[in-house]
Amino acid sequence: MARIPQDFIDQLLDRTDIVSLVDARVPLKKSGTDYAACCPFHDEKTPSFTVSPTKQFYYCFGCGAHGTAISFLMEYDRLEFRDAVDVLAQNAGLEIPEDAQTQAPSGPPRDPLFDAMNLADRFYQTQLRRNPDVIDYLKTRGVSGAMAKQYGLGFAPDSWDALTRQLRDSASGARAGLLIERDGGGFFDRFRNRLMFPIRDTRGRTIAFGGRTLGDDKAKYLNSPETPLFHKSDHMYGLFEARQAMRDLPRLLVVEGYMDVIALAQHGFANAVATLGTATTASHLTTLFRHTEEVVFCFDGDAAGVRAARKALDQSLPVMRGARRVRFLFVPEGEDPDSMVRGEDGTQRFQAAIDAARPASAVLMEALTDGLSLDSPDGRATLIEKARPYVNALPPEAFRAELIGELAQLARLPADDLRTMYARTPSTSSAAVDKGSTQQKTRVTPVSRALSLLFADSALAERVRDSAALREADTPGATILAEAIEFFAQTPNVSVSQWLERYREHRFFDRLQELAATTPPGDAESRAQEFDETVARLGSNTASLASLRRRYDELVAQQNRGPLDAAAATELQQIHQQLRRYRQQTG
Numbered sequence: 001m002a003r004i005p006q007d008f009i010d011q012l013l014d015r016t017d018i019v020s021l022v023d024a025r026v027p028l029k030k031s032g033t034d035y036a037a038c039c040p041f042h043d044e045k046t047p048s049f050t051v052s053p054t055k056q057f058y059y060c061f062g063c064g065a066h067g068t069a070i071s072f073l074m075e076y077d078r079l080e081f082r083d084a085v086d087v088l089a090q091n092a093g094l095e096i097p098e099d100a101q102t103q104a105p106s107g108p109p110r111d112p113l114f115d116a117m118n119l120a121d122r123f124y125q126t127q128l129r130r131n132p133d134v135i136d137y138l139k140t141r142g143v144s145g146a147m148a149k150q151y152g153l154g155f156a157p158d159s160w161d162a163l164t165r166q167l168r169d170s171a172s173g174a175r176a177g178l179l180i181e182r183d184g185g186g187f188f189d190r191f192r193n194r195l196m197f198p199i200r201d202t203r204g205r206t207i208a209f210g211g212r213t214l215g216d217d218k219a220k221y222l223n224s225p226e227t228p229l230f231h232k233s234d235h236m237y238g239l240f241e242a243r244q245a246m247r248d249l250p251r252l253l254v255v256e257g258y259m260d261v262i263a264l265a266q267h268g269f270a271n272a273v274a275t276l277g278t279a280t281t282a283s284h285l286t287t288l289f290r291h292t293e294e295v296v297f298c299f300d301g302d303a304a305g306v307r308a309a310r311k312a313l314d315q316s317l318p319v320m321r322g323a324r325r326v327r328f329l330f331v332p333e334g335e336d337p338d339s340m341v342r343g344e345d346g347t348q349r350f351q352a353a354i355d356a357a358r359p360a361s362a363v364l365m366e367a368l369t370d371g372l373s374l375d376s377p378d379g380r381a382t383l384i385e386k387a388r389p390y391v392n393a394l395p396p397e398a399f400r401a402e403l404i405g406e407l408a409q410l411a412r413l414p415a416d417d418l419r420t421m422y423a424r425t426p427s428t429s430s431a432a433v434d435k436g437s438t439q440q441k442t443r444v445t446p447v448s449r450a451l452s453l454l455f456a457d458s459a460l461a462e463r464v465r466d467s468a469a470l471r472e473a474d475t476p477g478a479t480i481l482a483e484a485i486e487f488f489a490q491t492p493n494v495s496v497s498q499w500l501e502r503y504r505e506h507r508f509f510d511r512l513q514e515l516a517a518t519t520p521p522g523d524a525e526s527r528a529q530e531f532d533e534t535v536a537r538l539g540s541n542t543a544s545l546a547s548l549r550r551r552y553d554e555l556v557a558q559q560n561r562g563p564l565d566a567a568a569a570t571e572l573q574q575i576h577q578q579l580r581r582y583r584q585q586t587g
Helices: 006-014 018-023 069-076 081-092 098-102 111-129 132-140 145-150 170-175 239-245 258-266 282-289 303-319 337-342 346-355 360-369 377-393 398-411 415-423 446-456 458-463 468-472 478-490 496-501 509-517 524-561 566-586
Strands: 029-031 034-037 049-052 057-060 154-156 179-181 187-189 194-200 206-213 221-223 252-255 272-274 294-300 325-331
Touching: 006 069, 006 081, 006 496, 018 034, 018 049, 018 057, 018 069, 057 496, 057 509, 069 081, 111 132, 111 154, 111 170, 111 194, 111 206, 132 194, 145 258, 170 179, 170 187, 194 239, 206 258, 239 258, 239 272, 252 258, 258 272, 258 337, 282 294, 282 303, 294 303, 303 325, 303 360, 303 377, 325 346, 325 360, 337 346, 360 377, 360 398, 377 398, 377 415, 398 415, 446 458, 446 478, 446 509, 446 524, 458 478, 458 524, 468 478, 478 496, 478 524, 496 509, 524 566
Parallel strands: 252 272, 252 294, 294 325
Antiparallel strands: 029 034, 034 049, 049 057, 154 194, 179 187, 194 206, 206 221
């Protein structure tokens, strides 16, 4: 993603009215000081989706969707960040600065890399048309000319420098992953004697290649390396083509190979995509759910396929909010989607397999109960603990409630009791689930409380005379609070969304958006008083903490010189306990 100057983002959001932007896509009705509608991101009959003209922010109380104008376009129009900025810039009559159009976050310009990719793409496609043997191979695999053209298939000749001779800028070709630099100088082609599959981003630009060997190479498939254009854990093969074929994607099928994607598309399943030689990541899931509400993973039915399904399930749970669904299709042993769809009645068989795909809850329950005896109290207690990290990884919505209900039946406990147990601090578990559980994310600390109060009324920032003490605090998020106070104090009447966009790449961005979506109770006066008291307490704690640490260091230094007397030893122990309690309260 190209780096776009923050002052341009500020200007863009200043000229964008999120109410008008959302209303053009989802009709809004006035509701007090805000606007409301039925949420466009999940099914509902009673409006729970609100848009705040003051904060320039949207939030759904039903599914938890939230964000700025840029976030809304990314979710609703299924755009990448850069594309969303492009749309808003066109609407506002602004031009993105030239340096933002050509520069990556760091390093040299990316345009020469795209130029190299485009040239390579054309070269490989031309070579395919000139090689009847490769065309015959595609015919034996059942790939039509139309499919080869739609997916831009090509051929890399069996030569060390066929592409190298075509590229005027060899250094850019190497940075794009097309060439490899020789130890003694010069370059040679990375892909040789391979059927080439261009990998495209959501704008249709070729950013990488996958190559299937047509010779005796040990590596059957070879993918482009990581480059400034391509990060394999973020991209999916076939997603651009699926979006071109189907404007609305009711579901996306995730398969393992390039040929699976093309075969399914040729037989009427144009909504198939593939990971690029890596397991499904959280980034993949975020991308997939930006384009659909249902993801169906297709895996082999053997033990390896089951393990892959469970890994994909682990990544899916934290993003399964609202109407989002994940299901698993296990292909019969000895087959893959390619062979299955080409067989007798293949289209009908594969559609029936999709319809019968197992829901995520069934796969999860099978994994949790594997090897357990639920007839014994120990077995049921083990089930409850095994399930804890999975339950806590889920957003607090319908699927989480349903899962707790199923677990309650198996554990022979009331669902409310189980819900209370999971609300407590989770125990250590070896389950491979995202450690950022809902419990941790929703904890209310003094800093998060102060931020939510500030987001509700940014004028509160002017009441803070000195935020320096907050910057010196060890309390998590205190520095961010200080930055927010200083920002709103120096730039009054600026929307919360402008401040939030400064933290889009920050690891706490989602949490900050959650705080911006909250509406603290009480009137303006009581909120202001609570804000003053919270900030003062944080500053006071910082001063007393600094004093404690100075005394602690003095006593430790004294102890290093010789034994402490009874009074000093007791004091050191007390200070140590105070510091530990402080870390527990604020950590």
